[in-house]
Amino acid sequence: MDGGVGYLFATVVEAIAMNTTKSPMMSKTATNGSGHGSGGAHAPPNASAFADTAPLATTEDRPLIYVNGKIVPKSQAMVSVYDHGLLYGDGVFEGIRVYGGKIFKCQQHVERLYRCAEQISLKIPITPREMVQVQRDCIAANELREGYIRLVVTRGYGTLGLDPRRCPTPGIICIADQIRLYPEDAYRTGMRVVVAKRPKTPVECLDPRIKSLNYLNNILAKCEAIDAGCDEAIMLSTDGWVTECTGDNIFIIKGGKLFTPPPVCGESGLLEGVTRRFVMETLSKDCNITIAEKMMKLEDVLHADEVFLTGTAAEIIAVTEIDHTDGKRYLIGGGSAAGEGPLTRQLRERFRTIVTSEAVPED
Numbered sequence: 001m002d003g004g005v006g007y008l009f010a011t012v013v014e015a016i017a018m019n020t021t022k023s024p025m026m027s028k029t030a031t032n033g034s035g036h037g038s039g040g041a042h043a044p045p046n047a048s049a050f051a052d053t054a055p056l057a058t059t060e061d062r063p064l065i066y067v068n069g070k071i072v073p074k075s076q077a078m079v080s081v082y083d084h085g086l087l088y089g090d091g092v093f094e095g096i097r098v099y100g101g102k103i104f105k106c107q108q109h110v111e112r113l114y115r116c117a118e119q120i121s122l123k124i125p126i127t128p129r130e131m132v133q134v135q136r137d138c139i140a141a142n143e144l145r146e147g148y149i150r151l152v153v154t155r156g157y158g159t160l161g162l163d164p165r166r167c168p169t170p171g172i173i174c175i176a177d178q179i180r181l182y183p184e185d186a187y188r189t190g191m192r193v194v195v196a197k198r199p200k201t202p203v204e205c206l207d208p209r210i211k212s213l214n215y216l217n218n219i220l221a222k223c224e225a226i227d228a229g230c231d232e233a234i235m236l237s238t239d240g241w242v243t244e245c246t247g248d249n250i251f252i253i254k255g256g257k258l259f260t261p262p263p264v265c266g267e268s269g270l271l272e273g274v275t276r277r278f279v280m281e282t283l284s285k286d287c288n289i290t291i292a293e294k295m296m297k298l299e300d301v302l303h304a305d306e307v308f309l310t311g312t313a314a315e316i317i318a319v320t321e322i323d324h325t326d327g328k329r330y331l332i333g334g335g336s337a338a339g340e341g342p343l344t345r346q347l348r349e350r351f352r353t354i355v356t357s358e359a360v361p362e363d
Helices: 008-018 084-088 106-119 128-141 217-229 274-286 298-303 344-356
Strands: 066-069 068-072 093-098 149-153 169-178 190-197 233-235 242-245 249-254 257-260 291-293 306-311 314-323 329-331
Touching: 066 128, 068 128, 084 149, 093 106, 106 149, 106 217, 106 274, 128 149, 128 169, 169 298, 190 217, 217 233, 217 314, 233 298, 242 249, 242 298, 242 314, 249 274, 249 298, 257 274, 274 291, 274 306, 306 344
Parallel strands: 190 233, 190 314, 257 291
Antiparallel strands: 066 068, 066 169, 093 149, 149 169, 233 242, 249 257, 249 306, 306 314, 314 329
């Protein structure tokens, strides 16, 4: 593990073990000299941060959102137009699931957030333990049992120039809400995806393992999928290797074995997803399925027995049809008429069993 983030294990594990919504005491959040909240000084969150504002929120003004030390109604959750997260996509984020009031794989998400921040020379102004508590406060404030957390750390309020030194204090946002990417029946029938003509950004230009606020490469590929009448696109590296989809990791099953691309695929790469890791380290073992990382060409995917995608929001969803850039449509495992394959179903059902149990893993 990188030396700069090695300390995360102890602090995050301790915070998770506490599993409490009672926050440490803090001084009132200050703003900078310009009075812009997004550049304000940070202190650990506390329950009183939302005690005064929560009653002001109507049903339509939910969820209550953490912004730089305070939890406020949605209509009051604002950042400065000078925040470099808005101006330049300069920052990092995490998407995290809540199951049964527990934060799924909280430790891994927080570790990745701080690791990615370090890789873009962004110093998060609160500790990992406090970041866990921010999430718990938002869950409690919104009385959330099942949902989705979006953690955002921006470079903060600055000038119109690129210089990050002009942004003295990073901004922190935590949204605890709901998310649904795909219709429910798609989990039974599988989904159709396209192969994007736009390649994945090379690692040397912008490492896709950094979960930054700049998702334009993925969004433009997503637009290709939308134009084709579907919701996802497979992205290839600039030298033709399968990497991932616009918002999900990809797996194939061939001959009863499970394969997924490695973090670096030729000149490009992929985000090392938390759900991807859960499939590799836990679900595959529970289901007694052999798994390996493997460099894959598109033909490996098109001729697979089963294909599925994984992601925090998507969970596990089968792919049954793939539209190639040559205009030909490939059916996977019999196509949508056959629905999701047997091993994909086994993995997905095991996943749902775990996340609906009393033992949702927060490690």
